[in-house]
Amino acid sequence: MSHLLREQAPITEATWRLLDDEARERLAPALAARKLVDFSGPRGWEHSATNLGRVEKVGDSPDGIDATQRRVMPLVEMRAPFSVARSELADADRGAEDVDLEELDQAAHRLAVAENAAVFNGWGAAGIAGIAESTPHDPIALGEDCERYPRHVAKAVDTLRGVGIDGPYGLALGPEAHTNVLETSQHGGYPLLEHLREIVGGPLVWAPGVEGAIVMRVGGDHFLFESGEDLSIGYLDHDVDAVRLYLEESFSFRVATPEAAVALTP
Amino acid sequence: MGTEQYHEPPSELPAATRTFARLCTSLTEEAEAIGWYEQRMAVEPDREALAIMRDAQGEEFKHFCMDLEFLLRRTPLWREIAEGILFSEGDIVEHGEEAEEEAVEGEASKGAPLAGSESLGIGTLRGTAS
Numbered sequence: 379m380s381h382l383l384r385e386q387a388p389i390t391e392a393t394w395r396l397l398d399d400e401a402r403e404r405l406a407p408a409l410a411a412r413k414l415v416d417f418s419g420p421r422g423w424e425h426s427a428t429n430l431g432r433v434e435k436v437g438d439s440p441d442g443i444d445a446t447q448r449r450v451m452p453l454v455e456m457r458a459p460f461s462v463a464r465s466e467l468a469d470a471d472r473g474a475e476d477v478d479l480e481e482l483d484q485a486a487h488r489l490a491v492a493e494n495a496a497v498f499n500g501w502g503a504a505g506i507a508g509i510a511e512s513t514p515h516d517p518i519a520l521g522e523d524c525e526r527y528p529r530h531v532a533k534a535v536d537t538l539r540g541v542g543i544d545g546p547y548g549l550a551l552g553p554e555a556h557t558n559v560l561e562t563s564q565h566g567g568y569p570l571l572e573h574l575r576e577i578v579g580g581p582l583v584w585a586p587g588v589e590g591a592i593v594m595r596v597g598g599d600h601f602l603f604e605s606g607e608d609l610s611i612g613y614l615d616h617d618v619d620a621v622r623l624y625l626e627e628s629f630s631f632r633v634a635t636p637e638a639a640v641a642l643t644p
Numbered sequence: 645m646g647t648e649q650y651h652e653p654p655s656e657l658p659a660a661t662r663t664f665a666r667l668c669t670s671l672t673e674e675a676e677a678i679g680w681y682e683q684r685m686a687v688e689p690d691r692e693a694l695a696i697m698r699d700a701q702g703e704e705f706k707h708f709c710m711d712l713e714f715l716l717r718r719t720p721l722w723r724e725i726a727e728g729i730l731f732s733e734g735d736i737v738e739h740g741e742e743a744e745e746e747a748v749e750g751e752a753s754k755g756a757p758l759a760g761s762e763s764l765g766i767g768t769l770r771g772t773a774s
C-alpha cells in the first residue's frame with residue numbers, strides 16, 4: 379500500500395477511476411507551466427531534493443581538511459483537500475452520469491493555479507524563484523489596448539533574440555489577457571490569437587495564476603521542473619456522510635537561464 | 645504457409661500485431677530480394693538484362709522503405725532512434741548509440757508514471773497546447 383492509502387477508502391475501483399478521470403480532465407487545461415517548461419521525473423514520493431551540482435564550504439573543519447557540503451533544493455509538497463458525499467459515490471456506482479464532484483474540481487483548479495504561480499511568479503517561502511522575477515530583462519507593460527499586444531510580444535521576442543536566445547518561444551497568458559486576446563479581432567477581422575501565434579512561433583497557453591503574460595523559450599533546459607510524486611489523489615478519512623480526499627504532488631522548480639524569458643505586466 | 649509469418653498462434657494475436665508481423669515478413673522479403681538482385685547483377689554479362697534487374701532492385705528498395713516507414717510509424721521510440729541514424733554522415737554505430745541514449749532518456753523525461761504508481765500520470769503537457 380502506498381502512502382496515498384487509497385485502499386483504505388470506502389470507494390470502489392470504478393469510482394476511483396471516475397475520480398481520477400475527473401481530476402485529469404480538470405487539471406490538464408489549467409496546468410500551464412507543464413506546457414512550457416522542461417519536465418523531469420516523476421522520481422517518486424521518496425525523492426526529497428534536486429541535485430544542484432554545487433557545494434558550499436563547511437566552516438570549522440578539522441586541521442588540514444577542506445570540507446564542502448552539497449547544495450540541494452528540497453522538493454515542496456502541495457496538497458489540496460476536498461470531500462465527496464458518500465451518497466454521490468453510491469450514485470456513481472449505480473451508473474449516475476452527473477455525480478457532484480464540485481469540490482474535486484475546485485481542488486484541481488487550486489493546485490494547478492498554485493503550481494503555475496510557483497513556476498511563473500515564484501514562491502519565496504518554498505525557496506522557488508519564478509520565471510518572471512528571475513529575468514534580468516525590463517518588464518514590458520501590456521496596457522489596455524489589446525490591439526497593441528502583438529507589438530509588445532514582438533518586442534519581447536526581439537529582446538530574447540538580442541541576447542542569443544533563439545526560438546521556439548511560448549506565450550503564457552494570464553486569464554484576463556487571454557480573454558482579451560480571444561475577444562479581439564484586428565483590422566480586417568484577423569484574430570489576434572493567430573497573429574500572436576505567428577509572432578512567437580510556439581504554444582499560446584492559458585495560464586491561471588499569471589498576471590499579464592510571459593514570453594519564454596520553450597525547451598532547451600532553461601526552465602526545470604522536477605517532479606517527485608506526480609499529481610495523485612489520496613485518502614484522508616471518512617464519516618457516515620462524506621469521504622475526505624486530497625490531490626497532492628511534490629516538485630521543485632528552478633530557472634537555469636534567467637534571460638530566456640520576458641515578463642509582460644498587466 | 646499463410647501463417648508461417650507468425651511465431652505464436654494467430655488466433656491469439658491482436659489484429660494490430662498480425663498486421664505488424666505481416667509487414668515485418670514483407671520487409672524481410674524485400675531485403676532478401678535486394679540481396680538476390682545484387683548477386684544476379686554481379687554475374688550477368690547482358691547489359692539489357694542488367695538494366696531490367698537494376699530497375700527491379702530499385703522497386704524492392706522502394707518497397708523496403710515503405711515497409712520500414714509503416715513499422716516505424718507504429719513504434720515512436722524506434723522511429724526517434726532511426727531518425728538519429730538514417731541519412732546522416734559519420735560513424736553509424738556511434739549515431740546508433742547516441743540516438744538510442746537520447747530517445748530513451750527523452751522517453752523517461754516525458755513524465756511516464758513509475759511502475760506501481762497510483763498517480764494520475766499527467767507528467768509533461770508539452771506539445772498539448774495550441
